[in-house]
Amino acid sequence: MTSAPLTAQVPALVARTVEIPDPGPLLSTLPSEAPLVWVRRGEGLAGWGEAARFDVKGSARFTEADKWWRNLTRTAVIRDEVQLPGTGPVAFGSFTFDDGPTSSSLVLPETVVGHREGRWWVTTVSVNGDLPPWPSLPSVAPIKRPGPVTFADGSRSGAEWGRIVADAVSRINAGELEKVVLARELIAETPRQLDLRWPLRRLSDRYPRCWTFSVDGVLGATPELLVRRERGLVTSRVLAGTIRRTRDDVHDLALAASLARSSKDLEEHEFAVRSVADALAPFCSSMNIPETPFVLHLPNVMHLATDLAGVTSGQASSLLMAGALHPSAAVGGTPTKKAQEMIRELEALDRGRYAAPVGWIDSSGDGEWGIALRCAQVDSSERTRLRLFAGCGIVAGSDPTAELAESVAKLVPMRDALST
Ligand SMILES: C=C(O[C@@H]1C=C(C(=O)O)C=C[C@H]1O)C(=O)O
Numbered sequence: 001m002t003s004a005p006l007t008a009q010v011p012a013l014v015a016r017t018v019e020i021p022d023p024g025p026l027l028s029t030l031p032s033e034a035p036l037v038w039v040r041r042g043e044g045l046a047g048w049g050e051a052a053r054f055d056v057k058g059s060a061r062f063t064e065a066d067k068w069w070r071n072l073t074r075t076a077v078i079r080d081e082v083q084l085p086g087t088g089p090v091a092f093g094s095f096t097f098d099d100g101p102t103s104s105s106l107v108l109p110e111t112v113v114g115h116r117e118g119r120w121w122v123t124t125v126s127v128n129g130d131l132p133p134w135p136s137l138p139s140v141a142p143i144k145r146p147g148p149v150t151f152a153d154g155s156r157s158g159a160e161w162g163r164i165v166a167d168a169v170s171r172i173n174a175g176e177l178e179k180v181v182l183a184r185e186l187i188a189e190t191p192r193q194l195d196l197r198w199p200l201r202r203l204s205d206r207y208p209r210c211w212t213f214s215v216d217g218v219l220g221a222t223p224e225l226l227v228r229r230e231r232g233l234v235t236s237r238v239l240a241g242t243i244r245r246t247r248d249d250v251h252d253l254a255l256a257a258s259l260a261r262s263s264k265d266l267e268e269h270e271f272a273v274r275s276v277a278d279a280l281a282p283f284c285s286s287m288n289i290p291e292t293p294f295v296l297h298l299p300n301v302m303h304l305a306t307d308l309a310g311v312t313s314g315q316a317s318s319l320l321m322a323g324a325l326h327p328s329a330a331v332g333g334t335p336t337k338k339a340q341e342m343i344r345e346l347e348a349l350d351r352g353r354y355a356a357p358v359g360w361i362d363s364s365g366d367g368e369w370g371i372a373l374r375c376a377q378v379d380s381s382e383r384t385r386l387r388l389f390a391g392c393g394i395v396a397g398s399d400p401t402a403e404l405a406e407s408v409a410k411l412v413p414m415r416d417a418l419s420t
Contacts (some may be wrong), residue, residue, distance in 0.1 A: 012127065013052075013072055013075070013125060013126075013127050014076065014125065014127075014132055015078045015080070015088050015125040016078075016079045016131070016132050017079070017080040017081060017087045017121050017123040018081055018082075019120065020113075023113060023120060023137055026042065026115055027046060028140075029140070030046050030200075032141055032143070032195050032196070035048060035196050035200065036112075037200055037215075038360050038368065039204050039211070039213075040212065041208050041209075042115065042204075043115050045086055045092075046113050047090070047092060047113070048109055050109065051108045052107075053106065054069075056103060056104050057099070057101075057102075061095060061096070061323075062095065062319060062326075063323065066323070068106065069319070069361060070365075072108070073363040080123075082121045085116075085362060085366045085367075086116065086366075087114060087123060087362070089363050090362045091107060092216075093358065093360065093361065094215035094218045094356075094372065095358070096352060096353050097353070097354060098340065100351075101350065107215065108125060109125075110125060110132075111124050122137065123135065144192075145420050146194050146199075146419075147190060147191040149190050149419055151187070152186070154185030154186055155349050156184060158184070162401065162403070163400070165182055165400040165404070169400065172396050177333060177334065177339055178333070178335070178395065179339065179394065179395045180332075180333035180338075180342045180343060180393075181331050181332060181339070181343070182347060183343075183349060183355065183392075184347075184349070184389070185349055185389050186389075186411055187385065188376065188385070188386040188387075188388055188415075188418055189385055190385075191384070193383045194378060194384065194418075196214055198417075199417035199418055200212055200417075203220065203221035203413060204221065206299060207299065207413060209223065210298070211223075211225065211359075213370060213372070215358055217377060217378040217380055218354075218378075219376060220413070221374055221417075223298055224237060224239045224371045224373055225237040226276075226325050226370060227318055227321045227322050229317070233309065233311060233312070234283065234284060234309065234311070235308065236307070236325070237305060238273050238307075238308065238330060239272070239330060240273075240303070242304075242406055243265075244405060245297075245298075245302060245409075252297075255302065256302050260304070264398070265304055266293075267395060269293050269306070271329040271334045271395075272328060272330040275334065276325060276328050279324050280321070280324075282324070283310070283316050283321055284310030284313055285313040286310060286311050288309045288310070299413075301406070317366075318359075318367035318369060319367065319369065323357070326356060327340070327355070328371075330393070331391065351389070353372055353377060354372055354389040355371060355372060355373060355391060357372070358371070358375075373390075374390070375388075375414065376414050390408075392407055392410075
């Protein structure tokens with residue numbers, strides 16, 4: 001069911017992209033209201049304003065959003081002097097994990113600043129057929145500190161969550177399914193309205209290997225790229241298999257070596273790679289799947305990681321591919337349907353937009369979609385309450401105490417980003 005008719009009057013989109021000199025860090029160009037962000041290692045996109053949006057619920061949310069975007073951009077007049085992926089009009093999107101009560105959205109910002117390969121640009125758009133305003137950067141208000149933040153258990157305490165993990169392990173051992181990803185939430189309260197630029201700046205500074213994102217109240221820094229489509233090439237970074245870091249680099253190296261040999265983690269990783277490769281196969285004429293994963297070192301945890309690459313065989317957009325890939329075994333489980341049922345039964349949590357695609361798409365259908373992990377969902381109007389999420393892949397050999405500790409480590413990036 002859609003919340004807006006697909007055939008609703010399609011506005012006349014006009015977009016203009018101009019090259020600009022280095023404006024400084026992308027995040028420093030953002031005004032405080034509703035920042036739209038996709039940044040990694042200083043490159044990416046930062047947008048604001050809302051020229052158009054599409055909200056949608058239900059199992060066809062990806063295809064309906066894709067249709068809306070194609071309709072909007074098909075007749076667009078685009079003057080683009082930079083011609084890189086992400087120039088011209090782009091929409092930022094954030095989707096829900098399942099068909100529950102929360103909407104998914106695509107947002108077309110009024111202004112986007114971008115940086116890539118030593119070039120910077122600004123795109124402005126209008127949807128009434130007029131020439132958009134001449135691209136310029138507004139002067140922005142200084143970033144406000146959040147003040148002392150408090151944290152409390154969400155739908156379950158840590159101990160309760162450990163018990164549902166134990167329950168899942170025994171059901172896996174009884175042969176009900178192979179893997180399920182179980183998540184928990186933590187509630188953060190800030191004494192005053194949160195300036196989202198505060199946590200975003202800290203996340204992108206501390207986690208440069210992750211994609212820092214902010215779309216429609218969901219923000220975080222994810223290490224997992226569900227899909228990138230760029231000029232006929234498709235890539236995906238699959239993660240599964242995790243250990244916590246200890247702050248002792250020598251010990252961490254030994255742990256990384258043990259992670260790369262751990263049969264429990266390698267098996268869990270294999271499920272995740274297989275689910276992504278199978279879902280990407282219909283979109284690709286050829287695919288490269290490395291035989292062994294590498295260890296991705298992040299400041300809080302290390303993951304087993306595999307980068308898949310393929311050549312596209314059709315016209316499917318990056319968003320349609322993201323929809324086909326979701327939910328991968330990295331955030332759902334194996335087999336998918338059984339895992340989703342168990343998640344619903346055991347978690348007692350509306351995941352909202354956690355563990356679901358977040359990213360951007362341009363008018364050619366190219367784009368990048370990460371999985372919204374290591375993230376928080378902000379209360380829309382007040383912006384004083386946030387739900388933080390973390391989940392762990394549970395397989396036959398999982399130990400509930402270790403999984404609880406892993407979930408604590410995965411909550412660290414957002415917790416730290418919120419503290420003053
Ligand atoms: C579900 C999350 O992470 C996923 C689960 C992982 C695991 O269990 O090893 C690793 C990376 C992610 O694919 C999360 O961070 O919330």
